[in-house]
Amino acid sequence: MQRYLVPPSCFVGDTAVLRGEDAHHIARVMRMVPGDRVEVGDGSGTVWTAVIESVGAGEVHLSLEDSLEEDGEARLELVLLQGLPKHDKMDLIVQKATELGVARVIPVAAARSVVRYQEDQEIRRLQRWRRIAKEAAEQAKRSRIPEIVQPVSAAEAWRWAAQADVALIFDESRRGRPLATALAGHPGVGRIFFAVGPEGGWDPGEVDDATSLGVEPVHLGPRILRTETAGIAAAAAILYHYGEWGR
Missing domain, CATH: 2.40.240.20 (Hypothetical PUA domain-like; domain 1)
Structure with a gap:
């Protein structure tokens, strides 16, 4: 239906x-x-x-x-901090994150983000992302539309993440622990923030700033994933770890 x-x-x-x-x-x-x-x-x-x-x-x-009795929402609040990628990659990221069950997507204007929007362009892009999230939520039989917020700076993103039960930043240089090891130390959580960099990853200074506020650096293993793949893979792995697949 x-x-x-x-x-x-x-x-x-x-x-x-x-x-x-x-x-x-x-x-x-x-x-x-x-x-x-x-x-x-x-x-x-x-x-x-x-x-x-x-x-x-x-x-x-x-x-x-x-x-209706609804079970289309994840039991944990999963928030994606996504470094702004080039072209229309953000469209795909928003769509697939919504399908998987992410509760909020926060675009981050990172140091290595190539794209820079003018104010009018940013408004149109935000409207587009919200429309994509709505359509994806309907298709996935979710009962909530994820919140897609206006792009923020990296410093503001880390302040958001510091409020979470678990906050992770994916570092392609493989500093920090593997994702599975990091999650094993948090058996019961309510809100998880995870940060994925743009093309080229996070600037080392951004990682240092994040870790100074309690955000833990982690990695997905030996393979380097594209930015539009990494967030989707990370969300799927986190949801699987906390029993959201097949419950």
């Missing part, structure tokens, strides 16, 4: 009204008609089955039925 995650303002009592791209998708892409059923959620954890009551010009009216 097709799932749509929409703002809470779309809900009134036991009804919901979908507009914009969601309404277009129902009417023009899926070609649904009154009587068809969908799943609709508020993006913050609650999802209902719903019956389409009407399909109009730019609006689809739904009647809510039963709320």
Whole structure:
């Protein structure tokens, strides 16, 4: 059943009204008609089955039925600090991180990040990443849309990470412990931040600054992964370690 995650303002009592791209998708892409059923959620954890009551010009009216017992969210809060990569690699990173269950993606303007956005470009990019996260969350049957925040500096990123139960920075020079060894020392956690550098990795000074605030350097082994691969691999490994695969 097709799932749509929409703002809470779309809900009134036991009804919901979908507009914009969601309404277009129902009417023009899926070609649904009154009587068809969908799943609709508020993006913050609650999802209902719903019956389409009407399909109009730019609006689809739904009647809510039963709320669903959801298990599409990870039991731990996983936050990716991603050094800004070139081109459209961030699109892929946001999409796959969302599918895996990451709760938040924080783009980091690192020393070795080649890309630098002007303010208007940054707004458009952020809107695009949030749209990608929404679509990926719906496809993956998640009940929450990950938060995609505005790009921050490396110094600000480390201050965010210092608030976590576990904070890790992946260092391709293989300083620090293997990921599996580091995680073994934290059998029960609620929030994990993990930082993946851009092309070329983190600058050594950035790693030093992070470790001075309690962020632990780790590595994924002898192979050097591309930035768009490393975050996905790390997220999958962390979720597997804490029992999120097959639970």
